[in-house]
Amino acid sequence: xIKQVWAWLTGYITIKFKGVDLEVLLNRIADQGFGLWDxxxxxxDIIIGKIPIRRFKKIRPLLQGLNVRISIIGKSGxxxxxSRMLQRKAxxxxxxxxxxxxxxxxxxxxxxxxxxxxxxxxxxIITEIANEGLKIGTAKSDFNAAEIENSLLVKFPQFSWxxxxxxxxLLTIQVVERTSPLVQELQYGDLVAERGGLITQILPxxxxxxxxxxxxxxxxxxxxxxxxxxxxxxxxxxxxxxxVRARVWYDAIGEAGFSKVTQVKTENTHVNYTITLGNxxxxxxxxxxxxxxxxxxxxxxxxxxxxxxxxxxxxxxxxQVYYEIMSIPRELAKTLxxxxxxxxxxxxxxxxxxxxxxxxxxxxxxxxNGLRIGLIIEIEENIACFxxxx
Amino acid sequence: MTNxxxxxxxxxxxxxxxxxxxxxxxPRITVIGNLEILVENHRGIQKYTSEQxxxxxxxxxxxxxxxxxAIKIIEKDYIRLEGIIERIQFSSQ
Numbered sequence: 001x002i003k004q005v006w007a008w009l010t011g012y013i014t015i016k017f018k019g020v021d022l023e024v025l026l027n028r029i030a031d032q033g034f035g036l037w038d039x040x041x042x043x044x045d046i047i048i049g050k051i052p053i054r055r056f057k058k059i060r061p062l063l064q065g066l067n068v069r070i071s072i073i074g075k076s077g078x079x080x081x082x083s084r085m086l087q088r089k090a091x092x093x094x095x096x097x098x099x100x101x102x103x104x105x106x107x108x109x110x111x112x113x114x115x116x117x118x119x120x121x122x123x124x125i126i127t128e129i130a131n132e133g134l135k136i137g138t139a140k141s142d143f144n145a146a147e148i149e150n151s152l153l154v155k156f157p158q159f160s161w162x163x164x165x166x167x168x169x170l171l172t173i174q175v176v177e178r179t180s181p182l183v184q185e186l187q188y189g190d191l192v193a194e195r196g197g198l199i200t201q202i203l204p205x206x207x208x209x210x211x212x213x214x215x216x217x218x219x220x221x222x223x224x225x226x227x228x229x230x231x232x233x234x235x236x237x238x239x240x241x242x243x244v245r246a247r248v249w250y251d252a253i254g255e256a257g258f259s260k261v262t263q264v265k266t267e268n269t270h271v272n273y274t275i276t277l278g279n280x281x282x283x284x285x286x287x288x289x290x291x292x293x294x295x296x297x298x299x300x301x302x303x304x305x306x307x308x309x310x311x312x313x314x315x316x317x318x319x320q321v322y323y324e325i326m327s328i329p330r331e332l333a334k335t336l337x338x339x340x341x342x343x344x345x346x347x348x349x350x351x352x353x354x355x356x357x358x359x360x361x362x363x364x365x366x367x368x369n370g371l372r373i374g375l376i377i378e379i380e381e382n383i384a385c386f387x388x389x390x
Numbered sequence: 391m392t393n394x395x396x397x398x399x400x401x402x403x404x405x406x407x408x409x410x411x412x413x414x415x416x417p418r419i420t421v422i423g424n425l426e427i428l429v430e431n432h433r434g435i436q437k438y439t440s441e442q443x444x445x446x447x448x449x450x451x452x453x454x455x456x457x458x459x460a461i462k463i464i465e466k467d468y469i470r471l472e473g474i475i476e477r478i479q480f481s482s483q
């Protein structure tokens with residue numbers, strides 16, 4: 001392999017040997033240390049083979065005393081390729097021009113990538129750097145990355161670090177946004193009851209407790225006040241923090257009918273087609289003979305090498321249906337109504353498996369066509385909710 | 391007499407555990423399937439057709455028969471043959 005690559009780099013020729021003592025000549029060439037390869041017997045008196053170009057002249061003396069004639073039938077390798085290329089001046093000029101243009105164009109920014117921004121949009125950053133003279137098509141020598149970084153940091157206080165790097169024709173702007181302290185922590189205020197309940201546990205972290213275990217509170221009552229006295233007896237106005245657990249009640253209503261309407265398919269079906277060619281389409285087949293039906297459409301469109309053809313055929317299968325009223329047993333209706341009530345509670349954010357100390361009470365109110373179930377659950381949860389002073 | 395000398399030399403080589411191909415200049419032949427054959431220490435080509443290639447080796451002729459035989463590369467003491475090899479035969483001169 002290495003020899004072949006070397007032979008290609010230095011150039012080799014394909015020679016035709018014609019005569020009667022070809023084996024003797026091959027032996028003489030081999031004895032001289034001239035490697036021959038791809039030796040092929042074409043006819044009884046012709047052999048072709050390949051030999052490095054530099055050995056060719058040394059073969060002539062080996063022909064002495066033999067009735068063999070040699071001729072070159074092919075030239076291959078890099079020197080011959082270069083020689084042929086040099087004859088095509090337009091190609092060379094084109095290549096040189098191409099390289100120069102490529103080199104010239106690689107001195108500009110053609111792509112801008114921005115990473116790490118969430119609070120500030122990409123467009124804002126693009127606009128800002130455009131104001132600084134950096135946009136797609138700007139020469140790399142026409143802007144200073146450090147200046148762009150500083151301008152972005154000044155313009156957007158949300159950024160704690162900005163890195164501007166150009167690699168080839170790609171400009172990458174990496175920003176790190178400042179993690180702002182939570183606004184809530186800066187606010188002063190009380191913890192109030194989010195909903196009414198019976199207090200079971202109070203864990204104050206900061207502030208003055210205004211209620212006691214066993215108290216019944218209603219929505220909006222102050223549980224822990226933000227005003228408190230510090231260790232020096234000085235009145236402080238801060239942010240109340242803590243947990244106040246209470247027994248609270250949630251209620252939901254679920255309903256279910258004693259009958260329901262179901263759709264039943266008959267065995268009658270009908271098929272027609274819609275053929276679309278570009279923007280125009282027409283239907284093929286008879287109109288639907290049923291008054292009540294469901295339709296199932298299947299689209300057929302050919303793809304050629306990833307491209308969709310403009311011709312589509314849609315097959316519509318219509319199934320005739322009728323509606324039947326089915327009765328639901330009372331017990332099943334009750335289960336359904338209860339389940340719907342539970343669903344309402346779950347949608348309100350109450351997880352059924354977390355209601356450990358709950359009491360479920362069912363109120364069955366029957367009327368003519370169905371029943372209604374009221375569900376009240378009791379749950380222990382943190383009802384403390386921060387309310388800022390303004 | 392010659393055979394007797396060769397036999398003694400062979401025994402000596404075996405006793406000393408020397409490589410026969412180096413000491414006796416015997417051909418070292420590597421056959422890859424029925425597609426390729428490499429012969430080191432050859433002494434030239436005697437006959438070359440696409441069905442038969444005869445190589446001179448020490449002590450005789452090595453004949454390779456087959457189809458579409460060709461010499462992939464030939465150097466002073468190394469030759470590589472390619473084609474569909476059907477038979478390899480040795481004969482004394």
